[in-house]
Amino acid sequence: FKFSVASYNVLSQNLLETNKYLYKKCHPKHLSWQFRKNLLKEELSYYQPDIICMQEVHKNEFSRFFLPELQKLGYFGLYKKRTSDKEDGCATFFKHDKFLCMSSKPMEFHCKGVEVLNRDNVGLLMLLKPVEKLKDFRLCVANTHLLFNPKRGDVKLAQLMTLMAGIDDLTDGEEQAVVLCGDFNSQPRSGLYDFLLSGRLDCKDVAI
Structure with missing residues (x-):
């Protein structure tokens, strides 16, 4: 059984506007949401992966852009906004x-x-569950966006462990295939990366 997956941090426009200093080398035209969303639409229409995970999706853009556009391409989608007054998810x-x-x-x-x-x-x-009749095959898709702060690896680890506990709960503790996507704000071969691969963690590799 083959399937394709894509994951994007689409950079919520409100976060871009709040942190414009991060993008001072970009042409202003390329920072506009109208320009960026057209490129996203074009790319998603071209690749049409079976599963798409997105982070930093503005709550309004989910309902008025992403959901209707992707429904036209045969997708079903769900959304989870960040808590408190945050506008993306x-x-x-x-x-x-x-x-x-x-x-x-x-x-x-x-x-x-x-x-x-x-x-x-x-x-x-x-x-x-695949539409194809594959006996007992289930696929758990996990999508997340962990804390950015590079000095708080302890927080990222706690968030990741909470996510893992959620996966265990959703699958009733049974061994299932898992696709884990997201923006982990971590480098390859970092402590958190190695933890995901090996199930072990050397605490000196987690910035506190």
Whole structure:
């Protein structure tokens, strides 16, 4: 059974406007949402992956742009906004002629009274079943955007562990195929990266 996956941080326009100093080398035309969303539409229409995970999707653009445009291409999608007053979040889409959604689970990484879980980052989980009749095959798709702060690896680790617990809950602890997508704000071969690959973590590799 073959399927394709794409993951994009689409850079919410409100975050771009708030942090324009990060993009001072870019031509202003290329920073406009109208310009960028047309390129996204063109690229997604060209590749049409079976599963699409997005981060930094503005809440309004999910309903008025991404969802209607991708529905035209045969996708079904769900959205989870970041908590508090944040305006962006994670969106996950899949081709409904390829998969059925058995269940879903929005994840929040803000837990009152827990210092390392006091941020507004979120995740979105889906348990998909192929339309093809493959006995007992289920696919868990996890989409998240972890904290940016490069000095708070402890927070990223706590968020990642919360996401993993959510995956375990959604799959009832059964061994299932998992596709993990997102913006992890981590470098390849970082402590968090190695933790995902090996299930082990050397705490000296996590910036506190």
